[in-house]
Amino acid sequence: xxxxxxxxxxxxxxxxxxxxxxxxxxxxxxxxxxxxxxxxxxxxxxxxxxxxxxxxxxxxxxxxxxxxxxxxxxxxxxxxxxxxxxxxxxxxxxxxxxxxxxxxxxxxxxxxxxxxxxxxxxxxxxxxxxxxxxxxxxxxxxxxxxxxxxxxxxxxxxxxxxxxxxxxxxxxxxxxxxxxxxxxxxxxxxxxxxxxxxxxxxxxxxxxxxxxxxxxxxxxxxxxxxxxxxxxxxxxxxxxxxxxxxxxxxxxxxxxxxxx
Amino acid sequence: xxxxxxxxxxxxxxxxxxxxxxxxxxxxxxxxxxxxxxxxxxxxxxxxxxxxxxxxxxxxxxxxxxxxxxxxxxxxxxxxxxxxxxxxxxxxxxxxxxxxxxxxxxxxxxxxxxxxxxxxxxxxxxxxxxxxxxxxxxxxxxxxxxxxxxxxxxxxxxxxxxxxxxxxxxxxxxxxxxxxxxxxxxxxxxxxxxxxxxxxxxxxxxxxxxxxxxxxxxxxxxxxxxxxxxxxxxxxxxxxxxxxxxxxxxxxxxxxxxxxxxxxxxxxxxxxxxxxxxxxxxxxxxxxxxxxxxxxxxxxxxxxxxxxxxxxxxxxxxxxxxxxxxxxxxxxxxxxxxxxxxxxxxxxxxxxxxxxxxxxxxxxxxxxxxxxxxxxxxxxxxxxxxxxxxxxxxxxxxxxxxxxxxxxxxxxxxxxxxxxxxxxxxxxxxxxxxxxxxxxxxxxxxxxxxxxxxxxxxxxxxxxxxxxxxxxxxxxxxxxxxxxxxxxxxxxxxxxxxxxxxxxxxxxxxxxxxxxxxxxxxxxxxxxxxxxxxxxxxxxxxxxxxxxxxxxxxxxxxxxxxxxxxxxxxxxxxxxxxxxxxxxxxxxxxxxxxxxxxxx
Ligand SMILES: Cc1cc2nc3c(=O)[nH]c(=O)nc-3n(C[C@H](O)[C@H](O)[C@H](O)COP(=O)(O)OP(=O)(O)OC[C@H]3O[C@@H](n4cnc5c(N)ncnc54)[C@H](O)[C@@H]3O)c2cc1C
Ligand SMILES: Cc1cc2nc3c(=O)[nH]c(=O)nc-3n(C[C@H](O)[C@H](O)[C@H](O)COP(=O)(O)OP(=O)(O)OC[C@H]3O[C@@H](n4cnc5c(N)ncnc54)[C@H](O)[C@@H]3O)c2cc1C
Numbered sequence: 001x002x003x004x005x006x007x008x009x010x011x012x013x014x015x016x017x018x019x020x021x022x023x024x025x026x027x028x029x030x031x032x033x034x035x036x037x038x039x040x041x042x043x044x045x046x047x048x049x050x051x052x053x054x055x056x057x058x059x060x061x062x063x064x065x066x067x068x069x070x071x072x073x074x075x076x077x078x079x080x081x082x083x084x085x086x087x088x089x090x091x092x093x094x095x096x097x098x099x100x101x102x103x104x105x106x107x108x109x110x111x112x113x114x115x116x117x118x119x120x121x122x123x124x125x126x127x128x129x130x131x132x133x134x135x136x137x138x139x140x141x142x143x144x145x146x147x148x149x150x151x152x153x154x155x156x157x158x159x160x161x162x163x164x165x166x167x168x169x170x171x172x173x174x175x176x177x178x179x180x181x182x183x184x185x186x187x188x189x190x191x192x193x194x195x196x197x198x199x200x201x202x203x204x205x206x207x208x209x210x211x212x213x214x215x216x217x218x219x220x221x222x223x224x225x226x227x228x229x230x231x232x233x234x235x236x237x238x239x240x241x242x243x244x245x246x247x248x249x250x251x252x253x254x255x256x257x258x259x260x
Numbered sequence: 261x262x263x264x265x266x267x268x269x270x271x272x273x274x275x276x277x278x279x280x281x282x283x284x285x286x287x288x289x290x291x292x293x294x295x296x297x298x299x300x301x302x303x304x305x306x307x308x309x310x311x312x313x314x315x316x317x318x319x320x321x322x323x324x325x326x327x328x329x330x331x332x333x334x335x336x337x338x339x340x341x342x343x344x345x346x347x348x349x350x351x352x353x354x355x356x357x358x359x360x361x362x363x364x365x366x367x368x369x370x371x372x373x374x375x376x377x378x379x380x381x382x383x384x385x386x387x388x389x390x391x392x393x394x395x396x397x398x399x400x401x402x403x404x405x406x407x408x409x410x411x412x413x414x415x416x417x418x419x420x421x422x423x424x425x426x427x428x429x430x431x432x433x434x435x436x437x438x439x440x441x442x443x444x445x446x447x448x449x450x451x452x453x454x455x456x457x458x459x460x461x462x463x464x465x466x467x468x469x470x471x472x473x474x475x476x477x478x479x480x481x482x483x484x485x486x487x488x489x490x491x492x493x494x495x496x497x498x499x500x501x502x503x504x505x506x507x508x509x510x511x512x513x514x515x516x517x518x519x520x521x522x523x524x525x526x527x528x529x530x531x532x533x534x535x536x537x538x539x540x541x542x543x544x545x546x547x548x549x550x551x552x553x554x555x556x557x558x559x560x561x562x563x564x565x566x567x568x569x570x571x572x573x574x575x576x577x578x579x580x581x582x583x584x585x586x587x588x589x590x591x592x593x594x595x596x597x598x599x600x601x602x603x604x605x606x607x608x609x610x611x612x613x614x615x616x617x618x619x620x621x622x623x624x625x626x627x628x629x630x631x632x633x634x635x636x637x638x639x640x641x642x643x644x645x646x647x648x649x650x651x652x653x654x655x656x657x658x659x660x661x662x663x664x665x666x667x668x669x670x671x672x673x674x675x676x677x678x679x680x681x682x683x684x685x686x687x688x689x690x691x692x693x694x695x696x697x698x699x700x701x702x703x704x705x706x707x708x709x710x711x712x713x714x715x716x717x718x719x720x721x722x723x724x725x726x727x728x729x730x731x732x733x734x735x736x737x738x739x740x741x742x743x744x745x746x747x748x749x750x751x752x753x754x755x756x757x758x759x760x761x762x763x764x765x766x767x768x769x770x771x772x773x774x775x776x777x778x779x780x781x782x783x784x785x786x787x788x789x790x791x792x793x794x795x796x797x798x799x800x801x802x803x804x805x806x807x808x809x810x811x812x813x814x815x816x817x818x819x820x821x822x823x824x825x826x827x828x829x830x831x832x833x834x835x836x837x838x839x840x841x842x843x844x845x846x847x848x849x850x851x852x853x854x855x856x857x858x859x860x
Contacts, residue, residue, distance in 0.1 A: 076301060187309060190351030190364050193301040194293060 038118030076188035092218025099132030140170035321523035348418025379576035384523020395422025451543030453532030462527025490555035491546035520702030575630035578675025581682035630671035670797035672707035718789035
């Protein structure tokens with residue numbers, strides 16, 4: 001079975017992340033870029049399925065040139081090939097445009113029956129792209145998955161949300177998004193690092209991918225960021241001296257905040 | 261990831277790429293498969309793995325030192341095995357072996373750079389694979405193809421681990437006096453009897469088998485070091501499939517309880533006492549490596565590498581201590597600046613005090629200098645193996661020979677001092693077990709002792725290395741330094757100023773060396789070998805600082821300012837200390853020779 005994994009390069013969550021003043025898009029120069037951790041888990045899940053059942057794993061990314069680092073990481077973990085869509089026209093694309101573009105790219109991967117992605121990226125955090133891709137492709141969607149099983153043409157998954165666990169079952173083709181409980185991603189092995197250099201990466205512009213410039217980019221986005229402000233600094237908090245009633249005071253605070 | 265307190269990737273990148281230009285090695289056929297990309301990827305991998313799997317149990321492995329369980333097996337905290345599985349699983353153990361052995365042919369300079377991550381994160385756990393690599397490399401260099409197939413392949417894959425068994429209870433520095441015997445048998449094997457001590461990784465359950473490389477004497481051979489041979493003595497003999505089978509007659513007699521490095525088991529081993537009777541007879545079965553009576557020479561062949569490795573291990577511990585103390589000094593507030601003592605004003609972070617900066621700059625100059633020296637020597641090893649012409653290869657080997665005692669001893673002394681300063685910066689807190697710097701100091705205290713003590717290195721440098729081949733090694737060192745100072749002199753300003761100072765110190769080293777050996781009395785010449793080693797050490801490290809200053813020339817930003825500040829510190833505060841040492845040596849002082857045992 002051929003699997004597509006969607007990966008994204010994001011600013012390192014440890015560095016200070018900023019939006020540019022000019023157009024409120026991500027300031028990519030202000031922070032180190034890394035492969036989003038959740039994508040490593042998506043790659044891992046694809047590799048586990050491939051190891052059990054055969055097939056090929058293709059990683060797809062849309063992002064600036066330096067996203068090749070994220071691709072290399074996925075390839076050195078064991079993915080077979082990659083498609084990298086890089087085009088200045090994509091700058092500022094919204095979630096809907098992104099989903100359309102990625103769905104188009106999935107369509108170019110021969111025999112792809114399963115798409116695995118992270119449930120949400122650490123930068124945008126919209127968490128909507130995998131579902132939109134499923135919608136556009138007309139495939140089943142199994143999102144926020146913490147456990148996945150592929151059995152013939154059936155996919156079973158445990159979906160985890162704040163309200164509980166749901167058991168899902170669908171037929172291929174399908175789009176799955178995974179959460180951080182899905183697995184522990186492997187390290188790229190030394191052999192994998194050497195092999196990654198020789199794996200095919202096709203770098204495409206939107207024209208190569210048959211996408212019209214009017215469908216993408218900040219000017220045509222369905223959403224716009226009007227204003228952005230840094231989050232306020234943390235306040236000092238409230239200090240409680242424990243004179244024997246400390247427990248009660250903590251409980252009162254939590255009740256006051258409607259936390260218990 | 262947050263800025264690491266284990267190592268500085270920025271500094272490694274500076275040394276590897278901006279100074280040593282290691283990517284240029286990839287134009288040599290042996291490294292042709294590599295590129296900046298693979299170098300970066302393995303360093304990323306090392307950082308991740310050291311952070312997640314090694315640093316995480318460093319303290320625990322220290323607090324729960326290995327012990328012998330009721331069944332006679334060695335018990336370690338379970339995290340050690342898990343970390344090593346990750347390490348070998350990723351193929352890191354194979355990094356610098358030939359491809360046909362399952363290796364990756366990574367340049368030694370890059371593989372050393374990735375190893376320092378592990379040494380800094382957890383020196384105890386990282387010892388097991390490092391000993392295994394040293395053992396396997398020795399067998400590749402001197403063993404028959406059959407020995408290599410049988411023992412090296414499973415080691416490179418991480419199935420078997422290796423040890424080095426030189427020391428005996430009565431023979432540490434003086435290997436001429438070892439008494440372990442190896443009796444030849446008709447089938448070409450040998451049976452060994454004797455006791456070895458201090459054997460790092462000597463027993464454990466971490467691998468399917470343990471491959472001991474043992475120095476022993478074959479009866480009837482020449483006396484002293486000329487009669488030492490080298491043997492492979494496995495814990496388990498192999499069955500016809502190459503899997504561990506019958507138990508060999510080498511057993512654990514006990515574990516040493518150490519000040520630091522506690523995660524590495526350290527064993528007394530008894531060979532040939534009949535506890536196990538392989539093939540129905542007492543005696544540990546051994547397989548000769550190469551020819552009889554070549555054992556010490558073979559061992560020494562690998563010694564440069566092992567000793568540079570010890571120096572880098574000392575550097576790694578000093579480095580992580582430095583990073584910890586910088587972070588502490590930025591966050592702990594204490595006192596007010598001189599001249600602004602108003603108690604109503606807030607206290608300032610420690611790093612604001614000049615004396616704390618002294619301690620931080622000293623550490624910085626020691627650990628970054630040590631790292632530069634170690635990586636430079638590792639690259640000389642690469643050049644010795646793969647440089648284009650036989651002349652270049654020979655020159656690299658010669659320079660490495662001279663530098664090895666310095667590369668081993670200098671970081672063992674000064675990066676240990678860095679750990680002491682890291683404790684000092686932490687004040688009373690540094691003296692407690694609540695802060696990591698205390699363990700780093702204890703771990704690092706080993707390095708001036710093993711792989712040839714500090715004093716033995718001094719004798720090696722002054723008694724052998726600077727006089728061998730009629731002083732050719734020392735001349736090459738002086739020429740190498742002169743090439744750097746010539747480049748620096750052309751730049752004016754600080755580089756030129758420091759170049760002039762360095763030229764003067766090396767000129768004195770040349771003269772002092774001639775003076776000491778000119779006495780014609782080896783007893784007098786070598787009595788003060790240690791200050792000689794230490795003076796040459798400081799001069800060599802000052803040279804690495806001048807090189808770094810040149811590599812940073814014209815670059816701006818905090819990182820490069822840091823390089824200049826540390827270089828300045830080393831030239832102004834440290835290098836002048838060589839003056840009195842060389843004065844003492846020139847005076848042919850006999851205080852030590854004269855202080856007879858009864859004065860103590
Ligand atoms: C933690 C640890 C791990 C070790 N791991 C291994 C291992 O894996 N394999 C192995 O074979 N060995 C190992 N060793 C042994 C180590 O190599 C020896 O401890 C070292 O060579 C010193 O020998 P010694 O302890 O017998 O000290 P000694 O030789 O007794 O030396 C004591 C002191 O006397 C000085 N001295 C001795 N002889 C002379 C001389 N001729 N001139 C001037 N000064 C002299 C030394 O410099 C030293 O300061 C290990 C030791 C330790 C502590
Ligand atoms: C084992 C032990 C026993 C002790 N016993 C006692 C005891 O019985 N009674 C007691 O009262 N205390 C005791 N102490 C505390 C001890 O006196 C303090 O640890 C010591 O005064 C240093 O203070 P500190 O640990 O807070 O370090 P800090 O004051 O935080 O100093 C940290 C580092 O910063 C440097 N530094 C700090 N301020 C300045 C400055 N203005 N200018 C330049 N450098 C500066 C220091 O030199 C040091 O290197 C003990 C400590 C230990 C470890």
